[in-house]
Amino acid sequence: MGSPDFAAAQDAARRAGQFTKTLAWALGVTEQAVRDARQAHLGLVQDAAREQIDRMDIDSLREVTSATSLYLAPLRAAGISTVGQVQRTPDAVLRRLPGMGTARIRAIRTATQAVWEAAVAAQPVMLDPAARTPFSSRLVCALATTLHSREAAVAVGRWQDDRQPELADLLAQTTPARSRIRWLFSSSQRRLAATTAGRRLLELIGDGTRLAAAFEQISASSRISIAQAWQLFERDAAQFYAELERLTGAGAPGAAVTGGLAAAIVTRVERQPLDLSLLRGSLRAYQDFGARFILAQRRVILGDEMGLGKTFQVIAAMTHLAAAEDATHFVVVCPASVTINWQREILQHSLLTPYLAHGEQRDQVLHDWASSSRSVLITTYETLRSLEWPPVQASMVTIDEAHYIKNPATKRTQACARLISASPYVALLSGTPMENRVDEFVELIRLVQPELLSSLDRPRLRLGPRAFRRAVAAVYLRRSQSDVLMELPERIDTDDWVHLGSDEMHAYRAAVEAGNWMAMRQAGFRGRSPEKLERLLDLCAEAGANGRKVVVFSYFLDVLERVCRELGPLAAGPITGAVPARRRQEVLDEFSSTDHLQVLVAQIQVGGIGLNIQSAAVVVLCEPQLKPSTEAQAIARVHRMGQIHRVEVHRLCAADSIDERIIALLVDKQRAFDDFAAHSALAAASSDATNPSRDALARQLIAAEQARLGI
Numbered sequence: 202m203g204s205p206d207f208a209a210a211q212d213a214a215r216r217a218g219q220f221t222k223t224l225a226w227a228l229g230v231t232e233q234a235v236r237d238a239r240q241a242h243l244g245l246v247q248d249a250a251r252e253q254i255d256r257m258d259i260d261s262l263r264e265v266t267s268a269t270s271l272y273l274a275p276l277r278a279a280g281i282s283t284v285g286q287v288q289r290t291p292d293a294v295l296r297r298l299p300g301m302g303t304a305r306i307r308a309i310r311t312a313t314q315a316v317w318e319a320a321v322a323a324q325p326v327m328l329d330p331a332a333r334t335p336f337s338s339r340l341v342c343a344l345a346t347t348l349h350s351r352e353a354a355v356a357v358g359r360w361q362d363d364r365q366p367e368l369a370d371l372l373a374q375t376t377p378a379r380s381r382i383r384w385l386f387s388s389s390q391r392r393l394a395a396t397t398a399g400r401r402l403l404e405l406i407g408d409g410t411r412l413a414a415a416f417e418q419i420s421a422s423s424r425i426s427i428a429q430a431w432q433l434f435e436r437d438a439a440q441f442y443a444e445l446e447r448l449t450g451a452g453a454p455g456a457a458v459t460g461g462l463a464a465a466i467v468t469r470v471e472r473q474p475l476d477l478s479l480l481r482g483s484l485r486a487y488q489d490f491g492a493r494f495i496l497a498q499r500r501v502i503l504g505d506e507m508g509l510g511k512t513f514q515v516i517a518a519m520t521h522l523a524a525a526e527d528a529t530h531f532v533v534v535c536p537a538s539v540t541i542n543w544q545r546e547i548l549q550h551s552l553l554t555p556y557l558a559h560g561e562q563r564d565q566v567l568h569d570w571a572s573s574s575r576s577v578l579i580t581t582y583e584t585l586r587s588l589e590w591p592p593v594q595a596s597m598v599t600i601d602e603a604h605y606i607k608n609p610a611t612k613r614t615q616a617c618a619r620l621i622s623a624s625p626y627v628a629l630l631s632g633t634p635m636e637n638r639v640d641e642f643v644e645l646i647r648l649v650q651p652e653l654l655s656s657l658d659r660p661r662l663r664l665g666p667r668a669f670r671r672a673v674a675a676v677y678l679r680r681s682q683s684d685v686l687m688e689l690p691e692r693i694d695t696d697d698w699v700h701l702g703s704d705e706m707h708a709y710r711a712a713v714e715a716g717n718w719m720a721m722r723q724a725g726f727r728g729r730s731p732e733k734l735e736r737l738l739d740l741c742a743e744a745g746a747n748g749r750k751v752v753v754f755s756y757f758l759d760v761l762e763r764v765c766r767e768l769g770p771l772a773a774g775p776i777t778g779a780v781p782a783r784r785r786q787e788v789l790d791e792f793s794s795t796d797h798l799q800v801l802v803a804q805i806q807v808g809g810i811g812l813n814i815q816s817a818a819v820v821v822l823c824e825p826q827l828k829p830s831t832e833a834q835a836i837a838r839v840h841r842m843g844q845i846h847r848v849e850v851h852r853l854c855a856a857d858s859i860d861e862r863i864i865a866l867l868v869d870k871q872r873a874f875d876d877f878a879a880h881s882a883l884a885a886a887s888s889d890a891t892n893p894s895r896d897a898l899a900r901q902l903i904a905a906e907q908a909r910l911g912i
Contacts, residue, residue, distance in 0.1 A: 205389065205392035205393050205395070205396045206396045206399075207378055207381065207384045207392070209396060209399055209400075210375050210377070210378035210392075210395040210396045210398070210399035211375075211378040211379070211399075212399070213375065213378075213398075213399030213400070213402040213403050213406075214372060214375035214378050214379065214395075214399060214402065216402070216403070216406055217368065217371070217372055217375075217402040217405070217406060218372065220406050221368065221372070223416060224357060224360075224361055224365075227353075227354065227357045227412075227415070227416055227419045228354065228357060228358060228361070230346070230350060230354075230419050230420075230422070230423045231346070231347055231350050231351070231354040231419065234343045234344075234346035234347045234350070234422075234423075235343070235347060235448055237339060237340075237342075237343035237346075238340055238343035238344055238347065238444075238445065238448050238449065239448060239449055240339075241336045241337070241339040241340035241343060242326060242340055242445065242448075242449045242451060244336040244339075245324075245326050245334075245336045245337060245340060246321050246324040246326060246451075247321060248334075248336065249324040249326075250317065250320035250321045250323075250324050251285060253320045253324070254283065254284040254285040254288065254316060254317060254320050255283055255284075255285035255286075256283065256285075257283055257284040257285070257316065258282065258283060258284075259273050259276060259277065259281065259282060259283060259284060259286075259287060260273070261284060261316065262284060262287070262309065262312040262313060262316060263312075265312050265315040265316055265319070266308065266311065266312040266315070271305075271308055271309055271312060272300060272301065272305045272308075272309075273309075275298040275299050275300055275301055276290075276295075276298065276309075278298075279298055284313060284316050284317075287309060287313050288313050288317060292306055292310075295309070325451075326340075326445065326451060327690070328340070328341060328434060328438070328441070328442075328845070329845065330431050330434065330435055330845065333431070338427045338430070338431070340445070341427070341430045341431055341434050341441065342425060342426075342427050342430040344430075344434075344441050344444050344445060344448075345422070345425045345429070345430035345433050345434070345441075346422045346423060346425055347422075347444060347448065348433075348440060348441070348444050349418070349421070349422040349425065349433075350418060350419045350422035350423075352415075352418070352481075353414070353415035353416070353418035353419045353422075354415075354419060356412060356415045357412055357415050357416070357419070360412055364405055364408075367401075367405065368402070368405055371398040371399075371401055371402050371405070372398075372402070374394050374395055374397075374398035375395045375398050375399055375402070376395070377391050377392055377395045378395045378399065434845070435845060437843065438815075438843045438844070438845045439510070439843035440482055440483065442485070442843075443482065443483035443484065443485045443488075444483050446483070446485050446486060447483045447484075458486050458487040458490050458680070458685060459490055460678045460679055460680045462674050462678065463674050466498075466674055466675060469497050469498075470490060470493045470494045470497045470498070471490070471493065472497075473493040473494075473496050473497035474521070474525065475489065475492055475493050475496070475517070475521050476520070476521045476524040476525040477517065477520065477521070477524075478520075478524045479520035479523055479524045479551055479552040479553065479575075480516065480517050480520045480550060480551055480552075481549065481550050481551060481552070482513070482549075482550050484513070484514075484517055485510075485685075486685075487509070487680055487685040488509075488510055488513055488514045488517065489517075491503060491505065491511075491514040491678060491680075492514045492515075492517035492518045492521065494678050495514065495515065495518040495626065495628050496518050496521060496522070496626070498675060498676065499625060499626050499627070500621075500626065500627040500649040500650055500676070501627070501628055501629070501649060501676055501677070501678065502603065502628075502629045502630075502631065502645055502646070502649060502676055502677045502678075503515075503628055503629070503630050503631075503678055503679075504630075504631055504632065504677060504678065504679035505632060505678070505679060505680050505681075506632050506679070506680065506681045506837070509632075509680060509685065509686070509841075511601075511630045511632070512542070512543065512546050512601075512630075513546065513550060515533075515599050515628050515630065516546060516547060516550050516551050516553070518597065518626070518628065519531045519551070519553060519577065519597055519599075520551050520552070520553060522596050522597055522626065523553060523575045526596075528596035528597065529574045529575060529576070529596065530570070530571070530574075530576055530578070530593050530594070530595050530596055531553070531576070531577040531578070531595060531596060531597050531598075531599070532577070532578045532580070532595040532597075532598045532599070532620065532624075533577060533578070533579045533580070533598075533599045533601060534580055534581070534582060534585055534598070534599070534600050534601065534617060534620070535579065535580075535581065535582075535599075535600075535601035535602060536581065536582065536601070536602050536605065537559065537581045537583070537782050539601060539602070539782070540557055540559055540579050540580075540581060540782050541557075541782050541783055541785075541786045542786070543555065543577075543579045543601070544557050544579055545786075547577055547579075552575070553575050553576065553577050554573060554575060554576045554577065555576075555577045555579055556569055556570040556573075556576055556577065556578050556579065557579050557580075558570070558578055558579065558580040558584060558588065559579075559580060559581055559584050559782075563580070563584055563587075563588065564588070564589065566578075567588055567589070567590075567591065568591065571591040571593040578595075582605060582606075582613040582616075582617070583613070585613070585616045585617065585620070586612055586613065586616045594623055594624065595620065595623070595624045596624065596625065596626060597624060597625075597626035597627070597628070598620050598621055598624040598626070598627050598628075599627075599628045599629075599630065600617055600621070600627075600628070600629045600630065601630045602630065602631060603629035603630055603631040603645055604631045604641075604830075606618075606629075606644075606645075606648070607641035607642070607644050607645060608641070608644070609644055609647070614644075617648070618648055621648050621649065627648075627649050629645055629648065629649060631645075632830075632833075632834070632837070646673065646676055646677075649676060650675065650676045653673065653675065653676060690840075690844055690845065690846055690847045690848060692836075692840050692847070692848045692849075692850060693847065693848070693849050693850065694850045694852070695849070695850065695851050695852070696852050696854050696864070697736050697740075697851050697852065697853050697854065698854050698855075698856050699725070699731075699732035699733050699735075699736055699853065699854070699855055699856070700732055700855070700856055700857075701724065701725065701731075701732075701855050701856075701857065701858060702728055702730070702731060702732060703728075704727055704728025704729060704731070705724050705725055705726075705727050705728045705731050705732075705855070706724075708720070708724045708727040708728065709721060709724035709725075709727075709855075709858060710910060710912070712724055713903065713906050713907055713910055713912055714907070714912050716903050716907075718899040718902075718903060719757070721858070721859045721903070721906070722756070722757070722824050722859060722860075722863075723757050723759060723760060723824075724855070724858065725823075725824065725853065725855040725858065725860070726757075726759070726760045726763055726823065732855075733823065733853045733855065734763070734764070734767060736851075736853060737753065737764065737821055737823070737853060738767060738768075740819065740821055740851055741753075741768065741771070741799065741800050741821075744799070744818075744819045745771070745799045749817070749818045749819055749846065750792070750798075750799055750800070750801070750816055750817040750818065750819070751799060751800045751801070751817060751819040751820075751821060752800070752801045752803065752814055752817045752819070752820050752821070752835075752838070752839055753800055753801070753802045753803070753821045753823065754803055754804070754805040754820070754821070754822050754823065754835045755804065755805060755822075755823035755824060756804065756805050756806065756823075756824065756826065757823075757824075758775075758777060758804065760823050760824075761774070761775040761777065761802050761803075761804060762775065764800075764802050764823070765802050768800050768802070770797065771797070771798065771799045771800050772798070772799075772800045772801075772802050773788055773789075773791060773792040773798040773800065773801045773802065774788055774792075774801055774802035774803055775802040775803060775804065776788055776789075776801070776802070776803040776804065776807055777803075777804045777807055778804060778806070778807050780807075785807075788801075789801070789814065792814075792816070793814070793816040801814065801817060805822070805826065805831060805832075805835050806831065814838045814839050815839065815841060815843045815844045815845075817839050818839070818844070818846040818847065818848055818849065819848070819849045819850075819851070820835065820836055820839050820840075820848065820849070820850045820851065821851045821852075821853065822835070822850070822851070822852040822853065823853055824853065824854075824860065824863075825852055825854060825860055825863040825864050825867060826863070826867075827863060827866070827867075827898065829867055832852075832867070836848075836850055852864075858906075859902060859906055862902050862905060862906070863902070866898075866902075
């Protein structure tokens with residue numbers, strides 16, 4: 202054991218004491234940041250609540266009290282007309298008003314407090330870099346600290362939990378070494394124990410040196426300035442809001458989070474464990490519920506509205522299976538345009554390894570995936586059909602944009618069905634599951650839980666959306682942006698109507714006469730200076746003058762090419778179906794990160810799927826689309842979680858043209874979708890919600906225009 206050594210024991214105790222202080226400081230940084238975030242959040246919501254009750258008439262107090270009446274006439278006569286004024290008026294002032302006794306004042310105070318508490322609870326927090334306040338800046342700074350120190354703080358906390366009891370005990374044993382006099386008057390046994398404890402302390406401190414990087418990370422996070430914090434917020438607002446929800450519980454109400462599911466299913470889902478040790482980032486409450494829903498129900502359709510982070514929820518479910526159930530292999534099937542996005546999201550948000558099987562190296566990638574662990578194979582619908590699958594079962598299969606496999610007769614659906622049937626966990630993702638024929642949704646259910654089909658008889662479905670919701674609750678979860686993203690900025694939709702000039706009208710009549718559907722829809726961009734183009738250029742110029750970026754969508758390549766020519770160096774793109782997925786992401790990255798590129802130009806059926814474009818705040822649709830989902834997907838690329846600016850959507854429409862008929866059609870289709878697909882509801886086989894095929898619809902509209910123009 203060696204002999205007692207005062208100097209060694211004293212040095213070890215000193216170093217251990219310093220290390221203990223560093224541990225306490227490191228944990229204190231994040232704890233203080235959490236307190237700051239909660240206090241700043243409370244200050245923000247209270248400020249907003251004060252503004253709200255300052256606008257509320259005192260008669261609203263009658264709505265929140267069980268008292269038979271509130272005596273408010275003297276208050277109004279004294280000029281106290283809002284709830285806010287009542288709250289700020291002292292009791293002594295109220296007592297001087299005619300007829301105001303203690304009981305009446307108490308009743309008014311009770312009602313006022315109830316309104317105040319309701320107003321505080323109802324306030325969403327919207328962080329606007331252009332309208333900073335002391336509270337919002339303090340909140341953003343605190344959130345930046347917790348976000349950038351969380352992993353380090355977890356590492357420090359775990360070390361302390363594991364070692365602190367032993368560390369404290371060893372420090373107590375080194376008490377004789379605190380001074381030479383203590384040492385001299387201690388027994389030889391205690392001096393030997395102090396020396397032994399000192400050696401063990403040095404071993405513990407040596408083990409703790411692996412926390413050096415964590416200490417540095419926490420130190421750096423504590424030095425984040427307000428300006429830096431706002432910059433970080435603008436770069437990834439979604440994570441800031443998720444962190445705010447995690448720390449304060451601020452978020453959507455429970456019914457919105459759970460998508461209106463039946464209580465029994467909600468209970469089952471909420472009891473489902475969720476191991477997030479392999480996940481990076483914070484899940485919002487509705488995302489946490491979505492991940493648990495996938496795990497609890499095993500084979501599901503996640504139909505959240507676009508922009509709510511379905512990808513993140515799936516990644517959370519996969520990381521749980523990998524961490525808690527030793528699952529090793531996962532598969533994601535998606536359109537080619539979003540393969541890169543899936544790869545990036547998995548790398549950014551998890552400790553899983555993505556393998557992209559697309560192109561000439563797909564067979565080698567498939568082999569590498571099968572030979573590895575905690576791996577995610579990402580492939581396309583087209584590639585899936587040609588892959589030679591190794592004898593490895595996927596623990597979970599995810600089908601993104603699942604409306605691609607609604608037709609059981611197609612080879613892509615058949616290939617996906619084989620993959621799905623062999624996996625215990627399946628998630629079909631589709632923000633717009635009901636399009637032209639709502640009965641196609643039944644085919645998605647057939648893929649995941651065919652046993653439900655017996656309850657989806659046609660007479661029952663005709664009873665309406667509620668009956669359908671009850672029937673599909675075990676398989677289908679849908680939440681909307683307006684329900685769960687309390688901070689989502691305002692979206693303003695405008696139909697910009699223009700006239701067809703002589704050149705455009707000539708082209709339009711010729712197209713109608715020829716029955717040329719595509720030419721009819723493009724006529725608004727024909728001619729030397731069409732009004733649609735002029736309006737588009739004006740919108741882009743105005744947005745640029747206000748420092749806002751624009752995304753322009755069109756179905757037609759000719760329109761996109763003309764827009765790019767007119768915009769010149771201001772334009773990025775066009776992103777079309779001919780542009781490889783990796784190049785699309787490069788164009789988007791360049792557009793988002795550089796100031797000189799102000800307008801992203803994209804084909805709506807390509808740029809409207811899978812790309813996240815929160816750096817823009819203005820959307821221009823060059824022509825109305827035939828399906829609400831096509832426009833909704835495109836707009837949701839911009840107006841989605843993480844967007845911090847108000848979003849303007851402009852749809853360019855030509856009067857007295859096919860545009861008018863398409864817009865009327867869109868209204869009817871959106872009404873059908875709202876009736877059947879909202880709140881975890883989709884209808885199948887309902888004659889009231891079915892639509893003719895696209896070709897048949899085009900023929901109908903052409904005939905109507907020919908009749909209108911006398912052709």
